[in-house]
Amino acid sequence: MLDKDQKNIWHPYTSLQGAADNILIDSAKGIYLYTPDGRKIIDAVSSWWVNIHGHSNEYIADAIAVQAKKLEQVIFAGFTHEPAIRLSERILNIVPGNHQKIFFSDNGSTAVEVALKMAIQYWHNLNVPRKKVIALQGAYHGDTFGAMSAGERGIFTKPFYAHLFETDFIPFPVKENFQEVLKTFETLASQNNVATFIYEPLVQGAAGMRIYSPEILDKLLSIARKYDVICIADEVMTGFGRTGRIFASEYMQEKPDIICLSKGISGGVLPLGATCCNAKIVNAYESSDPGKTFFHGHSFTANPIACAAANASLDLLEKKECMARIKMISMKHEHFAVELRKQKNVKKAGSLGTILSIEIESGADTGYLNKLRNTLYNAFLENGILMRPLGNIIYLIPPYVIEENELDYIYNSILKILKNLS
Numbered sequence: 001m002l003d004k005d006q007k008n009i010w011h012p013y014t015s016l017q018g019a020a021d022n023i024l025i026d027s028a029k030g031i032y033l034y035t036p037d038g039r040k041i042i043d044a045v046s047s048w049w050v051n052i053h054g055h056s057n058e059y060i061a062d063a064i065a066v067q068a069k070k071l072e073q074v075i076f077a078g079f080t081h082e083p084a085i086r087l088s089e090r091i092l093n094i095v096p097g098n099h100q101k102i103f104f105s106d107n108g109s110t111a112v113e114v115a116l117k118m119a120i121q122y123w124h125n126l127n128v129p130r131k132k133v134i135a136l137q138g139a140y141h142g143d144t145f146g147a148m149s150a151g152e153r154g155i156f157t158k159p160f161y162a163h164l165f166e167t168d169f170i171p172f173p174v175k176e177n178f179q180e181v182l183k184t185f186e187t188l189a190s191q192n193n194v195a196t197f198i199y200e201p202l203v204q205g206a207a208g209m210r211i212y213s214p215e216i217l218d219k220l221l222s223i224a225r226k227y228d229v230i231c232i233a234d235e236v237m238t239g240f241g242r243t244g245r246i247f248a249s250e251y252m253q254e255k256p257d258i259i260c261l262s263k264g265i266s267g268g269v270l271p272l273g274a275t276c277c278n279a280k281i282v283n284a285y286e287s288s289d290p291g292k293t294f295f296h297g298h299s300f301t302a303n304p305i306a307c308a309a310a311n312a313s314l315d316l317l318e319k320k321e322c323m324a325r326i327k328m329i330s331m332k333h334e335h336f337a338v339e340l341r342k343q344k345n346v347k348k349a350g351s352l353g354t355i356l357s358i359e360i361e362s363g364a365d366t367g368y369l370n371k372l373r374n375t376l377y378n379a380f381l382e383n384g385i386l387m388r389p390l391g392n393i394i395y396l397i398p399p400y401v402i403e404e405n406e407l408d409y410i411y412n413s414i415l416k417i418l419k420n421l422s
């Protein structure tokens with residue numbers, strides 16, 4: 001079977017030459033992925049940061065089955081359905097910032113495209129010539145053109161540079177540079193030509209799970225507010241409990257005008273994207289002028305089965321047990337990060353909620369293509385753990401159903417593998 005996989009399928013983020021065979025998975029339960037030949041692998045990255053309640057969750061599966069037999073899909077322009085209506089109300093009730101409307105799409109990249117277009121057209125509708133987009137260095141917002149444009153220029157986007165819109169990148173804020181960063185941001189924002197500021201709140205995922213402080217982000221957001229810059233929080237990864245709160249934006253006083261959601265929204269079971277916005281944005285679109293309509297949509301906008309999965313996932317997320325698990329993981333990560341910082345070859349280690357990130361010493365060789373990456377990937381797999389290092393950075397972002405002893409097993413494997421490296 002794998003020869004046909006190799007022959008026919010173009011896998012994401014995978015070279016067409018020299019890549020190792022893909023691992024065939026035929027079932028999964030909880031945190032475990034199972035191969036047909038009896039291997040059991042811990043999904044320590046929640047299958048690209050999406051899964052929150054464990055694989056093949058019965059409650060979500062039942063909700064999907066019921067919905068699939070009732071209404072599987074219907075055009076979402078001119079028509080609507082109960083799963084989307086219920087989901088919209090529930091999400092708008094919990095997203096921070098008194099948001100008024102939700103626009104559904106298919107994935108994280110489309111949630112970001114919608115957000116960028118919403119913000120840019122906001123100024124168009126007001127007839128104000130604000131066009132600039134500001135983002136943080138190291139940002140990752142997805143792989144479609146708008147999302148790439150607002151993301152760090154690097155190996156992922158190099159072939160497309162000429163086709164990306166211009167974005168002003170401000171340095172990633174840390175303790176040492178934050179006054180400088182605030183100044184740079186204020187200089188840009190005060191020119192009255194900035195349409196929007198987009199950011200991954202408190203942790204940049206693809207940049208290596210880089211964590212930054214809520215105080216600094218709050219200051220950036222208040223500068224944006226002062227100059228009327230639309231703030232877009234890309235909570236595609238951080239949403240639905242990942243950072244210890246339901247949304248990372250809850251850590252700040254200043255709230256975003258637009259919030260992008262995906263990944264954990266459906267429990268990580270079916271593709272779904274959502275972009276929420278506040279009254280300020282909505283008001284700019286409430287017009288009898290057809291030119292002020294948001295002409296955007298996808299065939300599967302608000303797919304009923306995906307919405308049913310999302311409603312079921314929210315039921316589970318709202319349970320006390322789920323929040324207790326998130327707390328347990330967060331505490332254990334915090335303690336383990338302290339231990340990690342004592343290890344010889346650990347350059348940096350930190351955690352935010354259920355996310356733990358470890359930067360391994362590798363001299364001048366850093367970045368996504370660091371040669372440690374494959375060594376680490378294979379070493380973890382040999383220990384029955386799926387980790388997907390970002391260069392010399394390893395990170396843990398497990399489903400919330402993980403047990404304490406399973407976390408301990410991963411922690412011990414990390415220590416063992418780090419020891420073997422030195």
Ligand SMILES: Cc1ncc(COP(=O)(O)O)c(C=O)c1O
Nearest residue numbers: 107108109140141142205236237
């Ligand atoms: C912060 C953030 N935004 C957007 C995306 C893009 O999401 P998707 O892969 O679903 O298009 C990702 C994916 O990793 C992400 O981490």
